[in-house]
Amino acid sequence: MSFSTISVIGLGYIGLPTAAAFASRQKQVVGVDINQHAVDTINRGEIHIVEPDLGEVVKTAVTGGYLTASTTPVEADAYLIAVPTPFKGDHEPDMVFVEAAAQSIAPVLKKGALVILESTSPVGATEQMAQWLADLRQDLSFPQQAGEHADVNIAYCPERVLPGQVMVELIKNDRVIGGMTPVCSARASELYNIFLEGECVITNARTAEMCKLTENSFRDVNIAFANELSLICADQGINVWELIRLANRHPRVNILQPGPGVGGHCIAVDPWFIVAQNPQQARLIRTAREVNDHKPHWVMNQVKAMVADCLATNGKRASEIKIACFGLAFKPNIDDLRESPAMEIAELIADWHSGTTLVVEPNVHQLPQKLAGKATLATLTDALVEADVLVMLVDHKEFKAIAGDSIQQVFVVDTKGVWR
Numbered sequence: 502m503s504f505s506t507i508s509v510i511g512l513g514y515i516g517l518p519t520a521a522a523f524a525s526r527q528k529q530v531v532g533v534d535i536n537q538h539a540v541d542t543i544n545r546g547e548i549h550i551v552e553p554d555l556g557e558v559v560k561t562a563v564t565g566g567y568l569t570a571s572t573t574p575v576e577a578d579a580y581l582i583a584v585p586t587p588f589k590g591d592h593e594p595d596m597v598f599v600e601a602a603a604q605s606i607a608p609v610l611k612k613g614a615l616v617i618l619e620s621t622s623p624v625g626a627t628e629q630m631a632q633w634l635a636d637l638r639q640d641l642s643f644p645q646q647a648g649e650h651a652d653v654n655i656a657y658c659p660e661r662v663l664p665g666q667v668m669v670e671l672i673k674n675d676r677v678i679g680g681m682t683p684v685c686s687a688r689a690s691e692l693y694n695i696f697l698e699g700e701c702v703i704t705n706a707r708t709a710e711m712c713k714l715t716e717n718s719f720r721d722v723n724i725a726f727a728n729e730l731s732l733i734c735a736d737q738g739i740n741v742w743e744l745i746r747l748a749n750r751h752p753r754v755n756i757l758q759p760g761p762g763v764g765g766h767c768i769a770v771d772p773w774f775i776v777a778q779n780p781q782q783a784r785l786i787r788t789a790r791e792v793n794d795h796k797p798h799w800v801m802n803q804v805k806a807m808v809a810d811c812l813a814t815n816g817k818r819a820s821e822i823k824i825a826c827f828g829l830a831f832k833p834n835i836d837d838l839r840e841s842p843a844m845e846i847a848e849l850i851a852d853w854h855s856g857t858t859l860v861v862e863p864n865v866h867q868l869p870q871k872l873a874g875k876a877t878l879a880t881l882t883d884a885l886v887e888a889d890v891l892v893m894l895v896d897h898k899e900f901k902a903i904a905g906d907s908i909q910q911v912f913v914v915d916t917k918g919v920w921r
C-alpha cells in the first residue's frame with residue numbers, strides 16, 4: 502500500500518527536516534507539534550530552528566501545499582515520532598514525551614497504518630510504545646499479538662544526522678530499520694526509500710534502539726580518552742595536541758580531540774540510557790560520562806590558577822583583572838548553547854570572578870540570560886586588547902583565524918589547542 506498521507510509528530514531539529522524531505526517528494530505531509538509557535542511559523546512557510554538549507558525546502562513544501570502543520574494529529578498512512586527523550590532523576594530515560602505522542606495518535610490510527618519511533622530511546626521502548634497503543638486501541642491488532650498480520654505495523658528507526666549537515670545526511674546516510682516483524686521492517690524501508698539515497702539496513706527493534714545508543718556511546722568514550730589525556734599531559738608538561746597529532750600518525754590510531762567537556766543533548770545524554778539499564782556491566786560507558794562531565798570543573802581550576810599567576814605577576818587587584826571567554830556554543834561554528842560545557846564554564850567564571858568577565862561568541866548577538874548582569878558580550882578585537890586572561894572554549898573558525906603567535910597575553914587557558 503503506498504503512503505499518500507504521512508504525519509511527523511514533533512517538528513524540531515529532526516522532525517521538521519524529515520517532514521520537509523517527504524514533502525519535497527510531493528507526499529502529503531501533516532506535521533504535528535504541541536508548540537503553537539512552531540506550527541504557526543511552519544504554516545507561514547518559515548522555520549523556527551537554525552539548520553542550513555532547511556528554510557528553502559520548508560518554504561517550497563508549504564507553498565506547494567505538500568506540508569501543513571497542526572497541533573492535533575490526523576488520520577495518516579504513516580506516523581514518525583520525533584519528540585524529545587531527555588533523562589530525568591539520576592540519568593533515567595524520560596519517555597514522557599513519547600508516551601504523550603503515542604496517546605495523541607491512538608484515536609486516529611487506522612488499519613494498515615505504520616508507526617515509526619525515531620526518538621533516541623532505551624532498549625525496549627518500541628515494544629512499550631506498541632503496548633501503549635494496543636491498550637488504547639483494542640479494536641486493532643499490533644505486532645506483539647498478531648505478528649506479521651497485524652493491523653498496525655511498528656518499527657524503530659533512529660536518526661543519526663549531524664546538526665549543521667542535516668539536509669544532506671538525512672538523504673545520504675544509511676538508515677537502521679528495526680521492525681517489530683520483518684513485514685514492519687519492509688514497510689518502514691518502503692517509506693524511507695521515498696527520499697533516501699543511503700541504504701536501509703534491516704534488523705529488529707531492540708538492536709536498532711541499541712545501535713543508536715552504541716554510536717553515541719562509542720563517540721563519548723573516545724572523547725573521554727582524549728579528555729583524560731589532556732589532564733595527564735597538563736600534569737606532565739606535555740602538549741596534548743602535539744601528542745595526539747603524533748600518536749595519530751600510527752595507521753591504526755585515531756584519537757579524538759580534547760575539549761572543555763561534552764555538550765549537546767545527545768552524546769552527553771544517550772550513553773546514560775545504556776548505563777541506566779545495565780548499571781553493573783556498563784562501567785566504561787559510565788566512567789567516560791563521568792570523565793567528560795568532570796572536564797568543565799578541571800578547566801575552572803585551571804582558570805583559577807592562571808588568574809592567581811596573573812595577580813602575582815602584574816600586581817593588579819582581582820577586581821581589576823579582565824577574563825575573556827572565547828565561545829559559548831556546544832561545538833564549533835553553530836549557535837546552539839544547549840547543554841554547552843563552554844556556557845557552564847563561562848557561568849562558573851562569571852559567578853567566581855570579582856573583576857570583569859568578557860564573553861566572545863560570534864554566533865549570538867545578545868548575552869544569554871544566564872550571564873545577564875555577570876558578564877559582558879565583547880567583540881573578538883576588544884577582548885584580545887582588553888583581557889588579562891584568555892580562556893579558549895570553542896574552536897570557532899573566527900578564533901582559529903587568529904594566529905597563536907599574535908596573542909600578546911601569556912595567561913591563556915586553551916581547552917581546544919587553538920592558540921597553543
Ligand SMILES: NC(=O)C1=CN([C@@H]2O[C@H](COP(=O)(O)OP(=O)(O)OC[C@H]3O[C@@H](n4cnc5c(N)ncnc54)[C@H](O)[C@@H]3O)[C@@H](O)[C@H]2O)C=CC1
Pocket residue numbers: 510511512513514515516533534535536539583584585586598601602605619620621622660661662663664766767
Ligand atoms: N537534534 C539532533 O541532531 C538529533 C536528535 N535525535 C533525537 O531525535 C529526537 C528529537 O530531537 P530534536 O528534534 O532535536 O528535539 P527538539 O526539541 O528540537 O524537537 C522536538 C519537538 O517535539 C515537540 N513535542 C514534544 N512533545 C510532543 C507531542 N506529544 N506531540 C507533538 N510534538 C511534541 C516539541 O514541541 C519539539 O518541537 C530526540 O530523541 C533526539 O535524541 C537524534 C539524532 C540527531
Ligand SMILES: CC(=O)N[C@@H]1[C@@H](OP(=O)(O)OP(=O)(O)OC[C@H]2O[C@@H](n3ccc(=O)[nH]c3=O)[C@H](O)[C@@H]2O)O[C@H](C(=O)O)[C@@H](O)[C@@H]1O
Pocket residue numbers: 621660661662663664716717720724757758759760761762763764765766767768831832833
Ligand atoms: C556518533 C556521532 O557522531 N553522533 C553525532 C552526534 O552529533 P553531535 O553534534 O552531538 O556530536 P559531536 O560533533 O560529536 O559533538 C558532541 C560534543 O562532543 C564534543 N567533541 C566532539 C568531538 C571531539 O573530538 N571532541 C569533543 O570534545 C563537541 O565539542 C560537542 O560538545 O550526535 C547526534 C545525535 O544523536 O543527536 C548524531 O546524530 C550525530 O551523528
